[in-house]
Amino acid sequence: MSTAQAPAPALPRSAIVTALVLVVGGLAVIFDSTIMSIALKTLATELQVPVSTIQWVTTAYLLALGVAIPVVGWAQARIGGKRLWMIALTIFLVASIACSLAWDAPSLIAFRVVQGIGGGLMMPLMATLAIQQVPAGVGLGKLMAAVSLPAALGPILGPTIGGVIINSLDWRWLFWVNVPFCLVGLALAWRFIPADAPRGRPALDWVGLVLVSPSLVGILYGLSNVSRDGGFSRVDVWLPLLVGALLLVAFVLSQLRRPSRALVDIGLLRRRSVASSSAVLFLSGASLYGAMLLLPLFFQIVHGTDALAAALLLIPQGVGALLSRTLAGRLTDSIGARTVAIGGFVLMGLATVPFAFANAGTSQWLLMAVLLVRGFGMGAVMIPVMSVGFVGLDRDEVPHASIITRLAQQLGGAFGTAILAVILESATGGATDLAGLAHGFDAAFWWAVGFTVVAIGICFALPAKRAAAPVPARPLQGVAKDAAPAHAAEAADAA
Template sequence: MTDTTTAPEIPRSAIVTAMVLIVGGLAVIFDATIVSIALNTLAEDLRVSVSTIQWVSTGYLLALGVTIPVVGWAQARIGGKRLWMIGLIVFLVTSVACSLAWNAASLITFRVLQGVGGGVMMPLMATLAIQQVPAGANLGRLMATVSLPAALGPILGPVVGGIILTWGSWPWLFWVNVPFCLVGLALAWRFLPADGPPSRVKLDTVGLLLASPGLVGILYGLSNVNKDGGFARIDVWLPTVVGVVLLVAFALWALRRPDTALVDVSLLGRRAVGSSSAVLFLSGASLYGSMLLLPLFFQVIHGSDPLGAALLLIPQGVGALLSRTVAGRYTDLIGARIVAIVGFVVMGLATVPFALADADTGTVWLMVVLLIRGLGMGAVMIPVMSVAFVGLDRAEVPHASIITRLAQQVGGAFGTALLAVILESSIGGASTVEGRVHAFGTAFWWAVGFTVVATAICFALPSRRSVN
């Protein structure tokens, strides 16, 4: 990695691009965190079962899996600015459509289409900003800016959703996206760098027919784990196995033609991309898995309502915000490895109190612990996301962005599924408070385990002086 004293400065255009992307990106992040707490309300108001309305989230997730692998090709063919604005327009129109849905089927359909817009935007956020940066520049502070929506979403999303469901109606969950989309479109039109002439690169049709169904199979299978039977269900293991086989076939196909593949998986052979993808998989498992456990812990063990549980989680988001700037600065100064290790150690240590907590554990103490846990979360994400792009050519950046985004997405689905099964199997026969406390403790110890494994893998991250 280039020494910080000689590394090129981050140009103003990259900072402006990052700030513009944040506005539109907030709509995608808020949408996911707001809707996740509204499923019971949607089921009641639309008069369907929770298993049916779950497709509001599942369909969105599967649409992401189909769309994200195509983004690299679409950017080359259409242009980054045009593609970002198309994704934002799709997200805007489908958000309004979701708010006007007349039954569960229409809402699920609009959510799937909304997932296409979100799938376009998510990997582009990092790609468009990093492509404005000269080779050899330090990326820590830039990534601290680009990934800001991911930090704000878990803080504000559940709170906003809880407020809307407490004093309003569910259609307003989707109207929240509209101002972000409108302002984001205006800023993108004015400030994003103009696209060059479009490329005539051909779509890797075989790769698309392998990668997208493969990701859909894995994500769909893992989304069914929380049903009776867990991993033994045929609609869990069969699509997951088929998905893994298809992704292996895609990898073999892509390795033979890195210049024309839908996603250049040969980048995983680079130390920076491979190690950061592995860490992002595990950090996704820990982050999204804990997003499942923490609100349920406060509701089941401490008796909070959904809005109260969301408010109690604010310190974790505040901690993540506070540590981001520092993490970005130290990533540029001492490298990703040390910062990520410290972050995961803090995360793991701050998860242990929840594994030991019971109904009598003080809420103030747990909020302090969440603040510390958030500091670790913020310190983890910046270096791991930054190091994946170090040393890459401009044309390789979109592929690395897709790979790391999918690693985090699949890791999140895996972690959520695994912790849901562990919690369900432990709490299923628990008829006492002590039994439920023990069930949550078991699940939190597994979350600690994710961070321990991630810490070990962080030692494979490049040092400040070596990235390949």
């Protein structure tokens, strides 16, 4: 029997337009998630509070983001995807303006919580709305090249934009910069995103929500404290992590017992495509966000640059991510996700190794060239891994898969940042000389390489065949939920 695959059909224009419209709004959320990393010291000075207090500007946003993500599937079914997207984007817009008008640190932190709720609703919804516009059998690689663009560029361009604003403008412009994205995104969404009717009035799984919300808050809060003195031995690290983990186990058990009313369809992790994609996204999040902690600090501490210069030195990584997207999308549709993802992680790992040998005398031009290659690999990883997570799923299962994969990446980013912060602190051992500090960064970068090596191993569990859209452009009527995708799921798992 022939195993040759026909060329992947072209994406319909409506799907491409929808993806581009979603990207406009999504850029505001992703930039805002990363732009604060370079502004905390300035905010602490301007608002006359210690850094430990202003740190909650990022921590509160992160916690709100994690709490909002699990309810997206229920909210989309209740009010419709287009309406939910516009509501979430409006929340984010209003909160951004409120943040720019904040009069002290507590008010800014409170408005950031509202911002995080809007952003948390938008992130998984981006992939869901785009994929639900693609006819069955059409390759997802090119679509994911567009949809995942904000996630790839945010950690690189966000700190750069933040550095430019902090050096040239008032700190309030950190939030005003979101307004044009939100306004244009709302106008385009109203005009171009196809309307979808609510699917009845599903009841909210309050048991699941009560379990998963404090679970994510505990895990993310605990991981956010790891970088402080004491690391994992701190009570405000291990206790929230323990409670969060126990609640997460209880949440999973509750969802498996009541699949028909589940807040998140955890049973999808039985599918090889969803489970392997989630595992790789966890590790890619750890590698991506963990390295984004190390790289600016490396340039500032070892090479003695200021914050803006360090951010500008990271631009080649963003350029590399842009350059690889079209090629990675095309290859994902033609040769499959597994090969492309492995190739991307290999490039990321190899391009991280030079930083493990770098010191104060290493040429910045050489390091920028290496970052270009690292960015190319990073862009190549995101597309196939995000695409394959939706193989073999029914239309109604897509929102749940989007929630699962997004949470995996979010938790992976928090985990990677926490681990590398502890490694860096332990390896430097209180050193103040450049040689000792460089040695600490060497050890931390080797751990970042280790994340990519583990990810390569897990990539072999990804389906080998190309990732095709698993669902029709419109929901099937009168068909049992699991009947249509059953053979597709089996075929994907067999690959």
